[in-house]
Amino acid sequence: MLEVRNLKASVDGNPILRGIDLTVKEGEVHAIMGPNGSGKSTFAQVLAGHAAYEVEESSSVTFLGEDLLDMPAEERARLGLFLAFQYPVEIPGITNSYFLKAAVNEIRVSRGLEELDAMDFADQLKEKMELINVDPRFAERFVNHGFSGGEKKRNEILQLAVMEPRLAILDETDSGLDIDALRVVSEGVNKLRSENRAFILVTHYQRLLDYIVPDFVHVLYKGRIVRSGGKELALELEEKGYDWLRETEDALV
Amino acid sequence: MSEIPQSKVRDAYLALTAARPNGNTPAWVQALHAEGESLLRETELPHTRMEEWRQTNINAINERTFAPLTDAPDHGVDADSVAALRFVNGVCSESVFVNGFHVPGLGSRKDLPAKVAVTGLCNAQLGDHAETVKAHLNHHLGARNAYTALNTAFLQDGAFVHVPRNTVVETPIHLLFLATPALEDCSAAIRNLIVLEEGAQATIILSFAGNAGAAAYLSNVVDEISLGANASLTLCKLVREGAQGNHLATTEVHQHRDSRFHAHTFSMEGAVIRNQLCVNLAGEGAECKLNGLYLNDGNRLIDNALQLTHTVPRCSSRIAYKGILDGKSKSVFTGKVNVLRDAQKTDSNQISNNLMLSDTAAIDAKPQLEIYADDVKCTHGATVGSSPPEIIFYFRSRGIDEATARGMLTYGFAGEIVDEMNIDAVHAPLSAYIYDKYSPKI
Incomplete structure (x- = not known):
């Protein structure tokens, strides 16, 4: 589903990603862990198409068989790629339901489907809000405006549920959440797992992986994946800490 | 000349x-x-x-x-x-x-x-x-x-x-x-x-x-x-x-x-x-709320000159104006508030927010407070700006292209003033007018 080959990206001439290779197949859950500054969020943003990053010509990313790197962000989303933001922006004046209806209809139109009318969309939204257990009043609140940190993250998961992507990238969705909020968010994600939907969980903390069990764990360090393994790798990392990584990796250089 | x-x-x-x-x-x-x-x-x-x-x-x-x-x-x-x-x-x-x-x-x-x-x-x-x-x-x-x-x-x-x-x-x-x-x-x-x-x-x-x-x-x-x-x-x-x-x-x-x-x-x-x-x-005890929205574009000139006088104690005033500025238009907003010597306990605030849709539009927004009483609460603020790129990227990451995102944001910006007005006979046609004006044309 997703093939990342030798992905190199920089911002303002400073290299951040130094050659990432990753293959994600349908239904898989990959966790990407790493210390602060290792390039985790950059990786997520580059996949979603953020224009602030310069991606090297030699890099290649294909998603569902299409060349992702030449595609504007909105087309990636329409193709089925979703990014849950680490810091979701506040949009005063635009309600969640208006925002999400526009998003869903852009995707539907791009796939040759008819637009949903207000009634059908409202039904669908209500169903998703129940599924992931968010307050029905979310629908008429302005997008993330005045939301608590936990509410913002939950709203990202609501958007994920409504947009039904093929690949969802969760960028530090667990950061800043207390255990109750983490549980709600994780339960939402687990309900959305399916055979044809893959996840990439970008996280700093092993704790998230107690709730969402990954198939693969990758460790990102200084812009490269330096370890890959099963879920037990996360536990090893938890036990030894990122310092262990710094010592072993920096010793190689 | x-x-x-x-x-x-x-x-x-x-x-x-x-x-x-x-x-x-x-x-x-x-x-x-x-x-x-x-x-x-x-x-x-x-x-x-x-x-x-x-x-x-x-x-x-x-x-x-x-x-x-x-x-x-x-x-x-x-x-x-x-x-x-x-x-x-x-x-x-x-x-x-x-x-x-x-x-x-x-x-x-x-x-x-x-x-x-x-x-x-x-x-x-x-x-x-x-x-x-x-x-x-x-x-x-x-x-x-x-x-x-x-x-x-x-x-x-x-x-x-x-x-x-x-x-x-x-x-x-x-x-x-x-x-x-x-x-x-x-x-x-x-x-x-x-x-x-x-x-x-x-x-x-x-x-x-x-x-x-x-x-x-x-x-x-x-x-x-x-x-x-x-x-x-x-x-x-x-x-x-x-x-x-x-x-x-x-x-x-x-x-x-x-x-x-x-x-x-x-x-x-x-x-x-x-x-x-x-x-x-x-x-005493009089209250006014002055809201406004100006939709400027082309080579037009729109000036809203407010002059508010608090003559007596215990009055309140609220001013909220917004402008959407496009083309080579020129807009002026002046919120002049005079609080006279006797007007103690005055409660006044004003805000002017302006959304720039082009680099060539101009706005001169100025609050002018003249306060001669000493026991008053008066605030003011003004902003001028365009939608930040992070917000546009958020829309695009949800499948909504930039032009549509800007249209939605403009509509939302205006909505905060439109929704304050509870006259049904105006609300619906005005919302539709603004929606049409700023939706991307296909």
């Missing part, structure tokens, strides 16, 4: 007063005309060396004479042409004015209590309301500028609304002012007088609409509004002049104790629009 001989233009206006018909005009109205004339004689046309007009260049209006229409012309307006320009959509009492003159046959009274007057000012001067008109007309207007003096010098018609003591008018009153091609190269001196007696309540929509014509015209408007003790007025003003239409308006509001005045001013279309809104909070 040579100096524009604006004094010649003013002299030309003064010369035209000779043509003003005085047949049925009561002597006291003739006296007002003379007052307006003498004020005009000693007042320069507004120019940018005057403090209040520093950012508002109306030379295009000043350098020619827009002869005031002095007679109700044969305008050929019928119910269909009214419907085409109505915009407002819902049950309202309606009075129609064509080029400044009341056309009784085109109006309708819907659920209006019998004692409530909604009529032409010309008619009111002569009939049962003569005493009320005499008591208020020109009493609320200060010496504002040459165009308000011109309005008084040519004062003939406009709207007269009188709501008696403790009378509540539930249905909005729609005053529709149409500019037809007959107004081209001319001006309409529109004079409106709105009097709400003690405890009265009403919602009034002042709606200006023009047939797009090839030639310029001028709507020269003065509104005088008196709110009795504990009276409550919601005023919605919609400016949709023709593409070459100019709109210079001064609204003077006098508030007695415990009265409430909520104004919603929407500046939509017209070459030059200036809404001067002057409110005197003259009785």
Whole structure:
């Protein structure tokens, strides 16, 4: 589903990603862990198409068989790629339901489907809000405006549920959440797992992986994946800490 | 560039007063005309060396004479042409004015209590309301500028609304002012007088609409509004002049104790629009809320000049204006608040937010607080900006392209002012208008 080959990206001439290779197949859950500054969020943003990053010509990313790197962000989303933001922006004046209806209809139109009318969309939204257990009043609140940190993250998961992507990238969705909020968010994600939907969980903390069990764990360090393994790798990392990584990796250089 | 001989233009206006018909005009109205004339004689046309007009260049209006229409012309307006320009959509009492003159046959009274007057000012001067008109007309207007003096010098018609003591008018009153091609190269001196007696309540929509014509015209408007003790007025003003239409308006509001005045001013279309809104909070406990939205684009000029005077203690004022600025348009917002020495416990705040859609639009937004009392709470703020790239990226990551995102954001920005106005007959058409204006065109 997703093939990342030798992905190199920089911002303002400073290299951040130094050659990432990753293959994600349908239904898989990959966790990407790493210390602060290792390039985790950059990786997520580059996949979603953020224009602030310069991606090297030699890099290649294909998603569902299409060349992702030449595609504007909105087309990636329409193709089925979703990014849950680490810091979701506040949009005063635009309600969640208006925002999400526009998003869903852009995707539907791009796939040759008819637009949903207000009634059908409202039904669908209500169903998703129940599924992931968010307050029905979310629908008429302005997008993330005045939301608590936990509410913002939950709203990202609501958007994920409504947009039904093929690949969802969760960028530090667990950061800043207390255990109750983490549980709600994780339960939402687990309900959305399916055979044809893959996840990439970008996280700093092993704790998230107690709730969402990954198939693969990758460790990102200084812009490269330096370890890959099963879920037990996360536990090893938890036990030894990122310092262990710094010592072993920096010793190689 | 040579100096524009604006004094010649003013002299030309003064010369035209000779043509003003005085047949049925009561002597006291003739006296007002003379007052307006003498004020005009000693007042320069507004120019940018005057403090209040520093950012508002109306030379295009000043350098020619827009002869005031002095007679109700044969305008050929019928119910269909009214419907085409109505915009407002819902049950309202309606009075129609064509080029400044009341056309009784085109109006309708819907659920209006019998004692409530909604009529032409010309008619009111002569009939049962003569005493009320005499008591208020020109009493609320200060010496504002040459165009308000011109309005008084040519004062003939406009709207007269009188709501008696403790009378509540539930249905909005729609005053529709149409500019037809007959107004081209001319001006309409529109004079409106709105009097709400003690405890009265009403919602009034002042709606200006023009047939797009090839030639310029001028709507020269003065509104005088008196709110009795504990009276409550919601005023919605919609400016949709023709593409070459100019709109210079001064609204003077006098508030007695415990009265409430909520104004919603929407500046939509017209070459030059200036809404001067002057409110005197003259009785304790009076409250005003002044909201506005200006949608500027092309080469147009929109100026909202607010002048608020807190004369007595314990009054509150809220000002919230927003502008959406596109093209090479020029916008001016001035929020001048005077808190006089006696006006202790004043609670005043104002905010002006501006969304830039182009790099070539210009805005001059300034709050001006002059506070002479020492126990007051006054705040102000102004912002000018465009939608940050992080917000645009968020939309795009949800499949919404940049043009659509900007349209949605603009609509949302305007919505905060539109939604504050609870007049159903205006809310839906206005929302639709804004949505259409800023949605990306396919």
